[in-house]
Amino acid sequence: MGNTNYxxxxxxxxxxxxxxxxxxxxxxxxxxxxxxxxxxxxxDKVKAEMHQAVVEVGTDICQNVDEAYHDVATLRKTIGGIAxxxxxxxxxxxxxxxxxxxxxxxxxxxxxxxxxxELQEAxxxxxxxxxxxxxxxxxxxxxxxxANSTRYFLPHIYALSTNSPFWEGRQTGYKSFRTKxxxxxxxxxxxxxxxSIEAYDNYIKLLVKTNCIDNAKKIWWDLRVHPFFNTVEFxxxxxxxxxxETIAIAALFQGVCAKIYKLRNQNLxxxxxxxxxxxxxxxxxxxxxIDGRLIDFxxxxxxxxxxxxxxLLDFIDDVVDPLGSRHAVxxxxxxxxxxxxADRQLKVFEQTQSLTSVVDYIKDQFxxxx
Numbered sequence: 001m002g003n004t005n006y007x008x009x010x011x012x013x014x015x016x017x018x019x020x021x022x023x024x025x026x027x028x029x030x031x032x033x034x035x036x037x038x039x040x041x042x043x044d045k046v047k048a049e050m051h052q053a054v055v056e057v058g059t060d061i062c063q064n065v066d067e068a069y070h071d072v073a074t075l076r077k078t079i080g081g082i083a084x085x086x087x088x089x090x091x092x093x094x095x096x097x098x099x100x101x102x103x104x105x106x107x108x109x110x111x112x113x114x115x116x117x118e119l120q121e122a123x124x125x126x127x128x129x130x131x132x133x134x135x136x137x138x139x140x141x142x143x144x145x146x147a148n149s150t151r152y153f154l155p156h157i158y159a160l161s162t163n164s165p166f167w168e169g170r171q172t173g174y175k176s177f178r179t180k181x182x183x184x185x186x187x188x189x190x191x192x193x194x195x196s197i198e199a200y201d202n203y204i205k206l207l208v209k210t211n212c213i214d215n216a217k218k219i220w221w222d223l224r225v226h227p228f229f230n231t232v233e234f235x236x237x238x239x240x241x242x243x244x245e246t247i248a249i250a251a252l253f254q255g256v257c258a259k260i261y262k263l264r265n266q267n268l269x270x271x272x273x274x275x276x277x278x279x280x281x282x283x284x285x286x287x288x289x290i291d292g293r294l295i296d297f298x299x300x301x302x303x304x305x306x307x308x309x310x311x312l313l314d315f316i317d318d319v320v321d322p323l324g325s326r327h328a329v330x331x332x333x334x335x336x337x338x339x340x341x342a343d344r345q346l347k348v349f350e351q352t353q354s355l356t357s358v359v360d361y362i363k364d365q366f367x368x369x370x
């Protein structure tokens with residue numbers, strides 16, 4: 001058994017933010033002004049999204065969680081500052097509490113026009129904000145192995161990210177309604193396993209050949225072996241309200257990848273569970289967040305979600321020091337104490353009965369702690 005090279009597990013983080021009107025607190029089209037001003041400062045790390053009230057940012061390739069924290073914090077401060085100068089405000093939540101998608105403009109771009117043309121209302125109503133975490137891999141073969149095994153942990157980590165309890169002015173009863181909105185798209189959700197990277201590539205080739213998709217980026221699963229980079233990309237999470245939450249979640253994804261890799265180096269494999277079973281946990285995470293019960297498939301029983309999250313922390317405990325991420329992973333305990341973004345949004349709503357107060361809270365949390 002060789003030494004595990006933990007340096008390979010680099011991080012790349014993409015976040016989607018909402019552009020707000022500071023007066024009405026509605027979502028607001030920024031006519032790409034935030035993006036064009038942002039590009040002068042941070043180049044291609046900021047991009048337009050399909051809806052004009054969305055700004056997407058992406059970090060450089062980060063060697064560890066500290067670099068990632070610094071990069072995400074800088075991106076939020078930069079975008080927040082530019083937005084403020086242009087008369088907008090920014091926020092990070094999986095859905096806007098009350099804005100309606102019908103009144104939101106679509107960015108005029110060939111790719112988005114094609115998607116809207118094909119997916120129609122499913123695309124136009126897809127006014128949601130996610131977090132994507134890329135974890136670097138030594139090879140696409142290893143990426144496929146790690147993707148297969150880390151599927152099991154997606155609902156546990158997703159539960160911690162839940163941050164979209166409201167939709168179009170209604171309390172949905174979900175901690176994350178964002179995934180319910182995204183479920184209308186094809187090729188979403190928990191993927192199946194692929195016995196090899198060739199099998200995955202052949203699947204993509206077949207879809208391209210039969211005009212289902214024109215490129216592999218139209219695979220919108222909750223995790224995927226990235227079509228172009230040597231990364232596993234985790235796409236299940238709502239965008240968290242604060243940078244500290246984002247980094248804690250990224251550290252968990254990095255940790256499970258490193259742990260599965262370490263086990264593989266010891267010729268140990270993690271049990272593969274079916275998409276149908278993992279989906280039961282995803283549904284529970286979406287509905288109840290960290291306050292529900294998830295299924296422990298090994299024991300075949302329901303267990304308090306928090307208990308399973310602590311078990312996950314134990315599972316990755318031996319890799320977080322080599323990764324240099326213990327402090328980021330430790331933040332998870334604080335998230336469980338203070339509640340997820342959804343829990344905190346609901347608490348503000350309970351206290352104020354006002355969705356504009358909820359938006360103000362989201363706005364105030366955007367740069368919290370940085």
